[in-house]
Every structure is written in C-alpha cells, then in structure tokens.
Amino acid sequence: MATTVVHGVPTTAAPPQTRVYRGIWSWVTTVDHKRIGVLYGVTAFAFFLIGGVEALLIRTQLAVPGNRLIHPETYNQLFTMHGTTMIFLVVMPLSVAFFNIVVPLQIGARDVAFPRLNALSYWIFVTGGIFLNAGWLLGASPNAGWFSYANLTERAYNPGPNQDFWTLGLLVLGTASMAGAFNFIVTIVNMRAPGMSLMRMPVFTWMTFVTSFLIIFAFPIITVALIQLLFDRHFGTNFFNAAAGIDGDTLLWQHLFWLFGHPEVYILILPAMGIVSEILPVFARKPLFGYAVVVYSGIAIAFVSFGVWAHHMFTTGLGPVANAVFLTTTMAVAVPTGVKIFNWIATLWGGSLRFSVPMMYAIAFVSMFTIGGLSGVSHAVVPSDFQQQDSYYIVAHFHYVLFGGAIMGLFGGIYYWWPKVTGRLLDEKIGALQFWVMLIGFNLAFGPMHFLGMNGMPRRIFTYPEGMGWDLWNMVATIGAYLMGFGVLLLIHNAAVSLRRGQPASGDPWDGRTLEWAIPSPPPVYNFATIPVVHGRDAWWLMKHPHRSEREGTTDTDRVDVQLGGRHLGVVETPDDPSRESPAAYEDAHHLGIHLPDGSWFPVITAFGLTFFAAGLIFGWWLTGLGALMMIFGIYAWCYEPING
Amino acid sequence: MATHQELEPGGHAHPGAKEYVAVAVVLAFLTSIEVAVYYIDYVRPWLAHMLLVLSAAKFFLVAAFFMHLKFDNRLFSSLFVGGLILAISLGISLLALFHNLFV
Amino acid sequence: MEHAVASAHAAEHEHETSTGLDNRKLVMWAFLASDCLFFGSFISTYMIYRGRSPTGPCPHECVLNGVHYEGIFSIPYTSVSAFVLLMSSLTMVLALAAIQRGDHRGLRVWLLATALLGSVFVGGQYFEFTTFYHHGLSLSVNLFGTTFFVLTGFHGAHVTVGIIMLLSLLLTSLLGRLPASDSLTVELTGLYWHFVDVVWIVIFTVVYLLPA
Numbered sequence: 001m002a003t004t005v006v007h008g009v010p011t012t013a014a015p016p017q018t019r020v021y022r023g024i025w026s027w028v029t030t031v032d033h034k035r036i037g038v039l040y041g042v043t044a045f046a047f048f049l050i051g052g053v054e055a056l057l058i059r060t061q062l063a064v065p066g067n068r069l070i071h072p073e074t075y076n077q078l079f080t081m082h083g084t085t086m087i088f089l090v091v092m093p094l095s096v097a098f099f100n101i102v103v104p105l106q107i108g109a110r111d112v113a114f115p116r117l118n119a120l121s122y123w124i125f126v127t128g129g130i131f132l133n134a135g136w137l138l139g140a141s142p143n144a145g146w147f148s149y150a151n152l153t154e155r156a157y158n159p160g161p162n163q164d165f166w167t168l169g170l171l172v173l174g175t176a177s178m179a180g181a182f183n184f185i186v187t188i189v190n191m192r193a194p195g196m197s198l199m200r201m202p203v204f205t206w207m208t209f210v211t212s213f214l215i216i217f218a219f220p221i222i223t224v225a226l227i228q229l230l231f232d233r234h235f236g237t238n239f240f241n242a243a244a245g246i247d248g249d250t251l252l253w254q255h256l257f258w259l260f261g262h263p264e265v266y267i268l269i270l271p272a273m274g275i276v277s278e279i280l281p282v283f284a285r286k287p288l289f290g291y292a293v294v295v296y297s298g299i300a301i302a303f304v305s306f307g308v309w310a311h312h313m314f315t316t317g318l319g320p321v322a323n324a325v326f327l328t329t330t331m332a333v334a335v336p337t338g339v340k341i342f343n344w345i346a347t348l349w350g351g352s353l354r355f356s357v358p359m360m361y362a363i364a365f366v367s368m369f370t371i372g373g374l375s376g377v378s379h380a381v382v383p384s385d386f387q388q389q390d391s392y393y394i395v396a397h398f399h400y401v402l403f404g405g406a407i408m409g410l411f412g413g414i415y416y417w418w419p420k421v422t423g424r425l426l427d428e429k430i431g432a433l434q435f436w437v438m439l440i441g442f443n444l445a446f447g448p449m450h451f452l453g454m455n456g457m458p459r460r461i462f463t464y465p466e467g468m469g470w471d472l473w474n475m476v477a478t479i480g481a482y483l484m485g486f487g488v489l490l491l492i493h494n495a496a497v498s499l500r501r502g503q504p505a506s507g508d509p510w511d512g513r514t515l516e517w518a519i520p521s522p523p524p525v526y527n528f529a530t531i532p533v534v535h536g537r538d539a540w541w542l543m544k545h546p547h548r549s550e551r552e553g554t555t556d557t558d559r560v561d562v563q564l565g566g567r568h569l570g571v572v573e574t575p576d577d578p579s580r581e582s583p584a585a586y587e588d589a590h591h592l593g594i595h596l597p598d599g600s601w602f603p604v605i606t607a608f609g610l611t612f613f614a615a616g617l618i619f620g621w622w623l624t625g626l627g628a629l630m631m632i633f634g635i636y637a638w639c640y641e642p643i644n645g
Numbered sequence: 646m647a648t649h650q651e652l653e654p655g656g657h658a659h660p661g662a663k664e665y666v667a668v669a670v671v672l673a674f675l676t677s678i679e680v681a682v683y684y685i686d687y688v689r690p691w692l693a694h695m696l697l698v699l700s701a702a703k704f705f706l707v708a709a710f711f712m713h714l715k716f717d718n719r720l721f722s723s724l725f726v727g728g729l730i731l732a733i734s735l736g737i738s739l740l741a742l743f744h745n746l747f748v
Numbered sequence: 749m750e751h752a753v754a755s756a757h758a759a760e761h762e763h764e765t766s767t768g769l770d771n772r773k774l775v776m777w778a779f780l781a782s783d784c785l786f787f788g789s790f791i792s793t794y795m796i797y798r799g800r801s802p803t804g805p806c807p808h809e810c811v812l813n814g815v816h817y818e819g820i821f822s823i824p825y826t827s828v829s830a831f832v833l834l835m836s837s838l839t840m841v842l843a844l845a846a847i848q849r850g851d852h853r854g855l856r857v858w859l860l861a862t863a864l865l866g867s868v869f870v871g872g873q874y875f876e877f878t879t880f881y882h883h884g885l886s887l888s889v890n891l892f893g894t895t896f897f898v899l900t901g902f903h904g905a906h907v908t909v910g911i912i913m914l915l916s917l918l919l920t921s922l923l924g925r926l927p928a929s930d931s932l933t934v935e936l937t938g939l940y941w942h943f944v945d946v947v948w949i950v951i952f953t954v955v956y957l958l959p960a
Contacts, residue, residue, distance in 0.1 A: 113771045178782065186774045189720075190765035216782040217731055224789035231898060236888035239793065239895075247802050248891060255739060256789060306731065310742070322742055636916075662845055669838035673831060680827045683957050692959050700953035703834075704946055711841045712942045713935075718769055721777045728781025732788030736795065743796045 021599050029599030031115035032525060036122050037100030038421060041414075043126055044093035049488070050133070051085035054078050056485055059445070063478035065466040075462035076143040077162070081133070083146030084166065087268065088173055089129045091402065094410045095271035096121070096180055099208045101421060103184060105516035105523065106202045108193025108532045108539075113186040116600050116638060117179050123607030124176035131611050132169030135162060142166035145460065147261065148229070150240035150253035155233045161618045167230050168614040174219045174226075175610065181215035184208055193515070195534035199295070202514045202538075203288060206295050207274030210302045214263045214270070217306070222260035225253060234617065251316060258309035266305045268402060269369075270298060272409025273340060276362045279416050280344055282510050283359035284351030287538060290343045297336035297343075304333040314382050315389045323382045330380035334373065341370055356510070357431035361412030364439055368404025372397055375450065390460075393453025399446040411438075411491070418498070419505030423521045426502065430494040438487035444480025448473035513538040526594045600641060606634030659716045668710045675703050776936045780943045787947050790902060791954060794895040799960060801890035805883060808960050820880055821956055829872040830952045833907075836865035837945045840938045850928045856921055859934075862941065863914040866907055873904050896955065903951060906944045913937050 021029045030036060058078050061070040070078070100118065104111055112118050135141035140162045144153050153163045188209045192201070201209075228239040241248040281288045288294060310318060310326040318326075344366050353359070375397040379385045388394055419425050457470050464470055508517040515532060516523075518540045535542050609630030616624025660668075679699045682688060688695065709715040714722045765771060804810065804817035811817070839861040846854030877897065885893045917937055920926045926933065 182775050182778055185778055186771050190767055190771055192766045217785050220782050220786035221789050237894040238891055245802055665841050672834045676831055696953050696957050700949050703949045707942055707946050711837050712939055724777045724781045728784040732784040736788050736792040739792045740795055745796055
C-alpha cells in the first residue's frame with residue numbers, strides 16, 4: 001500500500017493574533033472550547049461539593065428521630081438548594097464540560113461554531129450560580145423545593161427574597177443553557193469533518209445533539225413559568241392566585257413546570273448515556289452493538305419525553321382519562337430506554353473486557369440506572385403512584401437514576417477523558433478504591449429509601465418521631481451518605497496526585513475508537529494540524545486498522561468520496577495515522593496557517609451585566625440599571641469587535 | 646474571501662420587489678376578510694374555524710415568502726415547523742387538560 | 749513516497765460548513781423555533797384562562813355574576829395596528845432586496861420605514877393599553893388583565909428590541925460599515941422581524957378576534 005498523506009494547503013501565513021492575554025486574564029477572556037470545558041468542569045465540581053455538604057447536613061439531621069440539629073426553616077432551604085444545585089449547577093454543567101471538551105474533537109473541528117457565545121454561557125453559569133447561592137448569605141435561600149409549587153411561592157405565603165433568588169437565578173442560568181445548546185446544534189450540523197455523515201458521528205456527539213434540542217424546546221417553557229411567578233410576586237398579576245374572586249389555578253404552575261421538568265431529566269441523563277456508549281466499546285474492544293438503534297432510541301426518548309409530564313401530577317385530581325393517557329406515554333418512554341440497556345449489555349457480551357476505572361463506572365451506570373428505571377416504571381402505574389408520590393420511594397428512584405445513572409456516567413467520563421485534557425493518567429488503584437467506596441456508599445444511602453417510602457415516610461420532613469419503624473434505615477442511609485462524601489474526597493485526592501506526579505498519557509492511552517484520541521494529550525490549541533477525513537464510524541479505529549474495518553464498505557479501498565455542503569469535491573486517499581506525524585507537525589498555529597480567534601472581554605462583561613440586571617430586583621434598582629448598561633455595552637462591543645479568526 | 650452567495654444548496658431564484666408587494670396585498674386582503682367576518686353575525690357559529698384558516702394562511706405567506714422558507718434549504722423549514730408543531734401540540738394538550746378546548 | 753494532495757478544500761476553506769449553510773442563519777432559525785415555545789406557553793396560558801375571570805372587564809361584551817360589561821377591545825383600532833405591522837414586514841423584505849443588489853440608499857430608506865412602522869405599532873399598543881387601563885383593566889384586576897397584558901407586553905418588548913436592531917443596522921450602514929457582502933446581517937434581522945410579525949398574526953386572531 002502506498003503511503004499517502006493528506007495535506008491541507010495553507011494559502012498564506014495566518015496573521016498573528018492581535019489580542020493575546022496572559023495568565024489569569026487568558027482564562028477570563030478565553031474562547032477556546034477546551035479551556036471553557038475545563039472551567040465548566042472545575043466550577044461544576046465546586047458546586048458539587050456545596051450540594052454535597054447540603055446533602056450531608058440533611059442526612060445528619062435525619063440520622064436519628066426527633067433531631068433538633070437543624071431548624072425546620074433552614075431544612076427547607078437545604079433540600080431546596082441541594083436539588084436545585086445538583087440539577088442546574090452540577091449535572092448540567094458537568095455534561096456541558098464534556099460537550100465542550102469532547103464534541104469538537106470527535107467531529108474533527110477546531111472549535112465550536114460560536115466561540116464567544118460559548119464563553120458567555122460559561123460566565124453566565126458562574127455569575128448565575130453565585131447569585132442563586134447568595135441567598136445563603138442573607139439566611140434567605142430558596143425554600144419551596146426545587147420545583148417551587150405555587151401558591152406556596154406567592155408573596156402572600158413567602159414574603160422574603162428566598163423565592164426571588166430562585167426565580168431570577170434560574171432565569172439567568174436558563175439563558176446560559178440555551179446559548180450553549182444553540183452553539184452545539186450549529187457546531188454538530190455544520191462543522192463536521194469531511195466524510196463524517198450524521199450516522200458516522202460518535203454516540204456521545206449524537207446525545208449532545210439530541211440534548212441540545214431538548215434544551216432549546218424545554219427551557220422557554222420554564223422561562224414563561226418563572227416570568228409568570230415573578231410577575232405574581234412583584235407586579236400584582238394573578239397567574240397562580242387562587243383567591244376567591246380571582247380564581248387562578250395553581251395547577252397551571254405544575255403543568256408548565258413539568259412540561260419543562262420532564263424533558264429536563266432527560267437532559268440530565270442523555271449525555272451520561274452517551275458517555276457510557278463511548279466507554280463500553282473501548283473497554284470491551286468491540287463496536288457498540290446496534291449503533292443505529294441506540295441513536296434512534298435517544299431521539300425517540302427525546303420526542304416522547306414531551307408527552308409524559310403529568311405523571312408528576314397523578315395525585316392532583318386530573319381525572320381517569322388524563323391519568324390513563326400519561327400512564328401509557330410514561331410506559332412508552334421506558335421502551336427506548338430499555339432498548340439502550342440491552343444494546344449496552346450486548347456490547348459487553350463476547351467482548352475482551354478490561355476493567356479499568358472508566359469501565360467500572362460505565363457498568364455501574366447500566367446496573368444502577370436499571371434499578372432506578374424499574375422503580376420509575378412502578379411510578380407509571382397510577383394506583384401504585386398514589387402510594388409512592390411524595391414519599392421516600394420517589395427520592396430513592398430519582399437518586400438511583402440521577403446519581404447511580406448521571407453522576408456515575410459523568411465520573412466515568414472524568415476518568416476516561418482526564419488523560420486527554422491533562423496529559424496524565426489518574427491512578428487506577430486509587431480510582432478503583434474510590435469507585436467501590438462511592439458505589440457501596442451510594443447503595444447504602446439510597447437503597448433503604450425504597451423501604452422507607454414503602455413504610456410511609458414522606459418527603460421534605462425535617463424530622464420524624466420515634467416508633468415509626470424508620471430509625472434503622474435512616475441511620476443506614478446517613479452512613480452511606482458519609483461514605484459517598486469520603487469517596488468524593490478520594491476523587492479529589494486522585495486528581496491532585498495525578499496533576500502533581502501522574503503517569504504521562506499518550507494521545508491514545510485507552511486504544512480508543514473516536515477522533516479525540518488521534519491527537520496529542522493535551523491537545524494543541526488548534527486541535528488538528530490537518531482536518532481528518534472520515535471513512536466510517538469509529539473513525540480513529542478505522543484509521544488505525546484500515547484493513548480490519550467492520551464499517552460500511554471501506555475494507556480494501558483506501559479511497560473515499562468527499563462531499564462537502566452537498567457538492568462532490570473529489571476523491572481522497574487514506575491518510576497516515578496523524579498521531580504518528582512528527583512533532584514538528586504540531587508547531588504553533590501561525591506557522592500552520594491556522595486562524596484562531598482572539599480572546600474577548602465582552603462575554604464576561606455581558607454575563608455580569610445580565611446577573612446584575614436580575615439581582616437588582618432584590619438588591620436595588622441601581623444594580624439593575626448598572627447591569628443593563630453593562631449588557632448593552634457588552635453586546636454592542638461584541639457585535640463590532642473584529643474576530644480575526 | 647468568497648463573495649456572498651445568494652443561493653444556498655437546495656435553494657433557487659427568489660422573488661423580487663413586485664412579488665413581495667403582491668404578497669403584502671394578499672396579506673392586507675386576508676386581514677380585511679378576518680375583520681369583516683368578525684362583524685357578520687350570520688357566520689358566527691363558524692367564526693373560529695374561519696379565523697383559524699385565515700390566520701394560518703397569513704402565517705404561511707409571511708413564513709414562505711418574506712422569510713424565504715419556500716426557496717431556502719429544507720433544513721430551515723424542518724427546524725421551524727418542528728418547534729411550531731411542538732408548541733401547538735403542547736398548547737392543545739394543555740387546553741384539553743384544563744377542559745377549555747373548544748370546538 | 750507520493751503525496752496526494754487532497755482535492756477536498758476543507759483545510760483551505762476553514763469557513764466551509766458541512767451543509768453549506770451559514771452558521772448564523774442556522775442559529776437564527778433554531779432560535780425562532782425555540783421562541784415558538786416561549787410565545788406558545790404565554791398564548792396557552794391566555795387560552796386556558798379565557799372566559800374564566802369571575803369579574804370584568806371582559807375582552808368582548810359579557811355578563812358576569814349579573815354585571816354587564818362592555819367589551820374592552822376596539823377591533824377597528826387593532827386591525828389598523830395589525831395592518832401596520834404587516835406592512836412593516838414588506839418594508840423589511842424590501843430593505844433586504846435593496847442591499848442584496850447593492851442599493852445602500854434603498855436599504856437605509858426601507859430600514860427606516862420598517863423602524864417607523866414598528867414604532868407606530870408600539871406607540872399604538874401603548875395608547876391602547878392606557879385606554880384599557882382607564883377602563884379598569886389592570887395586571888391585577890382579573891385573569892384577563894393578567895394574561896392579556898403580559899402576553900402582548902412581551903410581544904411588544906420583542907418588537908422594541910427589533911426596532912433597536914433595525915436602527916443599529918441603519919446607523920452601521922450610515923457609517924459605511926454595512927457592505928453588500930454582509931447582507932446576511934440584514935437577512936437575519938429580517939427573519940427576527942418577520943417572526944415577531946407572525947406571532948402578532950396569531951395573537952390578533954386568538955386574543956382579539958376569536959369569539960367568547
């Protein structure tokens with residue numbers, strides 16, 4: 001076989017970047033997706049620790065009956081903020097961290113479609129997250145549950161600023177999520193390497209794509225609900241005012257919230273499912289079983305997720321017809337989910353399994369999520385749900401899917417992609433210990449909650465009396481929670497050890513299948529010296545083993561037709577393995593003729609402006625005015641800023 | 646860099662000023678029908694249906710011609726229509742759940 | 749060793765997209781699709797609460813708890829303002845046609861016309877709202893006041909943002925910084941503007957014209 005190399009032909013040398021920032025300012029002004037991903041990951045992890053402390057306080061309070069450690073009002077704030085933090089400030093941003101770091105690399109791109117918009121998303125996340133937590137400083141954190149049912153949230157029943165932190169905080173954070181989702185939709189549609197059709201994309205990229213659509217269609221609904229609540233609280237409207245003579249319907253809140261809320265839980269789980277779909281094939285040394293089915297199932301889950309929301313409202317008296325409809329749709333959404341489980345199991349079947357830490361987490365996802373899914377299906381059965389609603393059985397269910405599922409999957413992603421980002425491996429021994437401590441702790445914490453729920457323990461109670469039969473399992477759950485905390489500390493320890501003296505990682509430490517493993521670790525700032533040409537699924541695996549391809553039709557031929565934008569451009573020879581190119585190939589972007597955008601101040605200025613604008617409702621209109629000026633300045637300066645990239 | 650391309654893959658020649666004015670005239674005409682029908686007591690039982698049809702026609706004209714969807718790549722139409730269908734479906738479901746769905 | 753130079757222009761033309769479609773146009777359409785859900789939720793709320801206010805004022809003539817209320821809407825008035833907004837879509841698309849053929853003066857004239865017509869619409873809304881207020885319709889008096897003002901208010905806010913965008917484009921053009929090669933910017937502003945118009949087509953029908 002003749003060795004052939006694909007060259008990009010630089011036309012003229014790229015102009016050097018005109019605005020180069022150093023040190024911390026380079027991080028503040030960065031528009032590089034890899035750095036933004038790291039920022040997201042670190043910030044999300046910090047919020048994870050905060051949410052974890054909130055959880056430990058809750059569990060400590062509940063460890064024994066009749067406990068008076070925590071005041072009931074504080075307790076309400078703790079469980080509200082624990083849920084709100086974990087959902088909006090941890091799981092979502094951790095997923096976005098991976099979207100940022102991994103997706104452009106997997107599709108062979110140099111960055112996302114809108115780098116400054118990407119930075120804006122991050123900075124709104126930071127400022128919004130801090131604002132959301134600012135209530136703690138006033139002793140007035142949100143206190144009505146993460147779902148904030150009306151009309152407990154109305155001014156009459158909740159006069160302090162607590163719920164304003166929640167409403168405004170989520171309005172601000174929502175814009176960050178939407179901006180990110182728009183960015184990834186355009187990136188995935190428009191910036192794929194030549195030859196990478198949609199059905200050749202890695203499954204993680206597919207799940208990012210589907211999740212982004214869920215975000216752009218679900219978040220506007222909660223935006224409207226939040227605006228309506230805000231107006232009720234501050235401008236005298238009656239959206240959820242059930243007073244006589246007004247006759248508003250508090251159930252309207254629940255409908256609007258869950259119309260968002262149910263797609264939201266799929267937003268939380270699909271990225272982790274994508275991660276699992278990446279890890280299992282690599283560590284089983286087998287392609288994903290039924291790639292197309294897994295992709296279509298993800299799409300089906302997204303569609304159906306918009307049709308199940310009222311299963312959160314079975315006990316509100318919707319009537320038998322509505323209940324029956326939503327029972328059916330909820331059962332239906334379990335089907336594509338189950339299909340994925342079987343595809344993952346089939347991927348492992350007959351594979352040559354390596355139980356590295358990412359693999360352990362992926363397998364934990366499949367098993368723990370299945371348990372959570374089973375309890376979920378039991379909720380779908382309406383009469384059964386009449387018993388389960390508002391009990392600890394529900395708490396058990398969603399922690400099995402969100403921690404046993406999403407967090408386990410995301411932690412697997414941390415172990416899997418850590419070498420790519422940092423250039424070092426995490427320690428396998430510490431990692432294995434950390435994994436088992438977390439898994440055992442998790443099951444000790446949440447397994448017994450099924451029993452507590454079945455034995456009648458309600459949610460959101462700050463204490464319980466002796467003699468209910470709940471004492472033992474509450475104590476066990478608390479011990480499990482502390483064990484989980486220890487597991488998290490072990491992860492931090494592993495990270496610190498790795499960064500200090502971890503074993504250096506090559507570009508492809510796991511013998512991976514997808515394009516992010518085709519470049520050095522950590523990647524050069526421009527990702528790919530030459531944009532790769534893709535021949536099939538598992539593009540990197542194909543490049544490594546061109547004659548052992550199991551993909552569509554490229555076994556003997558080293559040639560591929562290249563289509564771009566619907567136009568046939570010509571025929572290209574198989575490229576050499578890019579990671580075996582000489583180090584000289586990875587010179588700086590300037591000499592390679594690669595344009596890189598400069599950093600920019602305007603995303604961070606605009607982000608602060610938006611948060612100040614919102615915060616002014618609580619802290620004073622002067623702040624709103626200042627925020628508005630900053631936003632207007634930030635946006636206009638951004639529009640007229642030369643990009644040079 | 647490359648000059649601006651007016652035609653994208655899947656697109657073809659688009660209307661000129663004359664056609665746009667014609668569409669605007671039709672829109673004005675449809676609006677006047679809507680208003681007229683509002684005042685005609687005779688058709689009151691059918692008013693809601695007629696208004697929905699007329700407004701849908703106006704919606705289509707603005708989207709297809711002014712927003713150029715008829716001549717652009719179908720991806721844009723799919724995106725927009727997808728969001729629209731979702732919004733309409735959820736709206737109808739909500740109305741049914743609140744027992745305020747008329748017809 | 750032979751080097752085959754790729755006939756794929758990918759590395760050269762880094763701004764080529766997989767679909768051949770412009771990134772910004774794609775994101776604008778995605779944004780408009782999501783905005784359907786935003787307005788859809790407000791419109792749904794209005795529809796859910798339609799006819800459910802136990803006290804007046806009412807949109808159309810009604811009798812509630814034995815009290816008779818005159819309808820508060822003036823259909824002739826609102827028809828005129830609906831017409832104005834429709835015509836602004838025409839001037840918008842004429843502005844785009846102008847810049848696409850390099851007619852900068854035409855661009856500026858039609859942009860200004862669009863902004864003016866939009867301002868007439870917003871001004872008309874303001875006048876309409878103050879009239880309603882003086883007839884007793886407020887945000888807090890009943891469900892109709894709540895849902896009507898918030899829905900149409902957010903629509904009006906969208907129009908206002910659109911007017912600011914139009915004037916910004918006009919200024920950019922007057923400063924000589926909006927070349928014909930950048931007609932996409934005008935096209936995208938137009939898409940936003942037409943969408944706002946299309947939402948009003950729905951609101952005018954569903955809120956004003958649909959019988960009680």
